[in-house]
Amino acid sequence: MIFFAAALIDIYRFKVNTLEKPVSSSQINARNRLLRRLPNDALCFQLGNYNVEIVDIHYHLPNFKKCIWHSHSFFEVHIIINGQGRVVSHNGTKIFKEGDIVISRPNFEHSWDTDVDDLYMYVIKFELNRVKDTQNSVNPVDIVLAQLFDVEDFISQCPEDAYRAIECIENEINSPKPGVHYMLMNYTRELIISIARTVNDALAGVSESVKLEKSEQDHLVVLINKYLEDNYKKDISLDMVARFACKSKRSVMRHYKAATGMTVIEKLLQMRLFEAIELLLEDYDKPVKTVAYEIGMACESYFCRQFKRFFGCTPTDYRRINSAKIDAPGQ
Template sequence: MGNGDYDLTYSDFNPTVFFASKMRVTKRTAYHAHQDFTELTYILSGTSKYRIDDIYYDVKAGDMIVCNPGVFHQNMLLDGEEPLVEFCTGFTDFQFKNMPENTIQLSNQGHIVHLSSEAKRETSRLCYDMLAENEAGQVGKYFMLKAQLIQMLMLLMREVIEAPKVTQKGCNFETYSKSYAVKRIINYLMENYEHKISLDQIAHNMYLSPVYISKIFKEETGESPINYLIKIRLEKAKEILSEREGGSIKNIANEIGYDDVYHFSKLFKKYFGISPQNYRKSLIAQRTTESQ
């Protein structure tokens, strides 16, 4: 078969996104249906039982639940059971090849997709990207959400549509996923170094656990996120000292996120082998010599 046999969408594939949200479910939900949009629910953590059109399904982290318009569904989590964390997104105005409009048809006529390991990792990343985009509220937010949703739908279709497997060499998905997360952490540190930052805060903003962040960050960079932050701050302090002859050392310390000027000076000397005061003096002396 040629590639056209696996073309999943029409040329005008352009879904309308209604929402993207994360929920912590602690008890049984109402039995309900959505008449005007399709809903995808991705289980981020936990296990539960779902009732969908009066059929009961066991679900766990990494499962995708597909509820087309008019499909009744209900989380059957009982009081006292471990909470379930879900990502949900609702959308309409789409059509896949050989499927009814605004409908995702699974081959077994069911509603649950047990994603592969690679698809789980990528889908989880997209979920958190959509949540972060929603929260940031930057220009073009809607179009970013649409683009991320389209990626999620394509991943889902690749899981449910059988196609020839193509072996690709030199592609390590896990490494890519880690690199992507670490790159986002570094960007966050670069943009917020002047504020108070803790590992827990980084984890909260990344929707990842502090332990996991520390692990992958050290694997990718060779050091902890906090040590990396210290280096960013100290390099910035050195830059300020180089550009600005006036101003107190305390003000510079405050400018890069340190309230304690003694602690800042100690870190600076440990990193550069010279105190900030003496570094400034050496720069002034060097400039005086050069001007003579």
């Protein structure tokens, strides 16, 4: 308890307004070190028939501009305070910007990056586990929380309720008063429910006109993706794709990007790189140059550059790392 009070007094010196950029990396570091200790003591609670455990709450450091391909066992929520960036996954590339909330569910493989130098994000990581052998009936909170598992790389405008909850959490952390644990739990409950409501509203609030437009776009996407799947090992151009779809290049580019968040060429590259992973692990003796050729990329150096940009390591390193995992005892 003495340590806890002392830690709160320490962070009071580095008071940060949640909705503004922290003024220095030292402030962020000091605050983050404390916040990473607090959740283990304070932020474990039950919502409906779910147990919630806050794994981490911290500010993202602005000089960290890229996260390699990864997944994790918890929900990860980014609230974008300033700047913009991209989330990359099997679903494509999606853009996030100031004022957005980005939600990634457990075990969802993704990466993100940014071109700006002032990307500030508030990050909340939490585990959500159904209570085993519960005798309680399902309630509306359970239904809303369960929908969090239905989204993979969800991006939407951050609700005001979430900002307000974050500000209250900050005020509690920066003010050493009795009962801080309980207040943190209450405000964090509000934050989790606000996040879940945002997902619920987004899934339920799609209008018929949007559904119709999305249906038309989805049909074109399915058509183009089928063509790419059948021909990605060949030398494909956007002109060839447009002729196949009986659309102009401009129309293909506009509709495909609107529906998927990525261009046709980016999707083609993604297909090739995921196939490259299969080939790299299928035959460890196959040269990287041969793998590049078999996926339709004649230039080995270009293939290696794109592979590293997408997965965060070279094809050779990826093969070595995954070979070590397979050979490790217990794997």
